[in-house]
Amino acid sequence: MLVDQVKLCVGIPVYNEVNYLARMLDSLKAQTCDDVKYLVCDNHSTDGSWELIRERCAGDARFVLYRHVENIGAAKNTEFLIDNSRSEYFMWLGAHDYISSGLLKESVECLDDCPDISLVAGKPFRFVGDSKPVFMPEAVYEFSPRRLERYLQSVRLLTNCTIFYSTIRRSSLEGMEFRRVRGLDHVILSHLLWYGDVRYLDNEIYFRRYFDDVRAVDYSQRITGNRDVLTMHDLVVYYLDDLQKLYRGDARILRHLENLVIGILADRYTLQSLHAPDDREYWMSRP
Structure with missing residues (x-):
């Protein structure tokens, strides 16, 4: 284990995100949540991301840093983050995204107060480059309170998976096997929703970055870290x-x-x- 027992661990998978890391890391530094650790895991970036992370996080004991000796792919890096932490609650955070300063504190309080909730999400906003963030209504879902119906709704409706970047109840991931597949986030979300609903915070925001152009590495290669084709x-x-x-x-x-x-x-x-x-x-x- 890289991270000792805490109330909340935030896992940040990184691969060649040097242009976006500063804003994300600063948003973590500004959080008001107690008993939290940030596990930043660099997937053997080649663009200076690791050097920036080490410089930006120096002196802040909340940050735990790790770098893989080779690119293991996004799927394995996602699994690595949760496997190497011990916490009641957990959150994956996109390395090119950022969050409002009270999101983690409010998420923890919501999970503490509502045992029937598996995920707590910030209000989803999107932005491109330096554009003004705008609300994404398509990323907000209303699921049934009934388990089977909620699960089937998730299989049918999940297209925008911004709620993957929610604060989750770790126990709701019980029995989850991580695989290198297209749509890994869909299966994880359906699994979580089996155990409980999602709650959206009214006043805290998850800012998700979108890209105008096609990213240099295709989807399958990002997931696997090699040239395997996913079906x-x-x-x-x-x-x-x-x-x-x-x-x-x-x-x-x-x-x-x-x-x-x-x-x-x-x-x-x-x-x-x-x-x-x-x-x-x-x-x-x-x-």
Whole structure:
């Protein structure tokens, strides 16, 4: 473990973000939350990010810094952050984003007061370059209070996943397996929403950076750290395997839920060949 036991740990995965790090790090320094650590993990950047991080964080005991000896990919770096911290609550923060000064304190208080909540999100604002941040209504979701309906809504509705950068109840990640897939954040969010709803703060903001141009490294390469090609089929399998861990009831209901998930994903991603196997031996062999 890199980070000792604290109430809240914020994990920041970094890869070649030198132009944006100062604002993000300064927003963490300005937080009013007590009993918090910031785990900044550089994924072997080549643009001077690591040097800037070390300089900017010097003297602030809240920051714990780590650098990988090679690029392990965004998925493994995301997992590394939560695996190497011990805290009741956790948050991933984008290295090119930033947050309002009271967000962490208000998030912790909300999770303390509301045991049925799994995620607390800042009001989502977007910006490009130096543009004025604007509110993103498309990043705000209203989910059902009923677990199964809320879970299926998440599979169907999640497109803008800014709520991935919420403060989460670590216990809600119980049983979560991290995989190198397209849509990793979707599966993690659905898993979290199985255990509880999301709450949006009224007066604290998550500022998310968007980019006008196409980023130099394609999506699959960012996730894996190499040239592996990721397919949507892997996402479907990931969803089904995670659902099997979450649902502990009747096997027939599980199969029905799996078919619903497959149907939703097939419609969303135009995967017409997807179907649940009818082979009885296949279903009986599943744990």
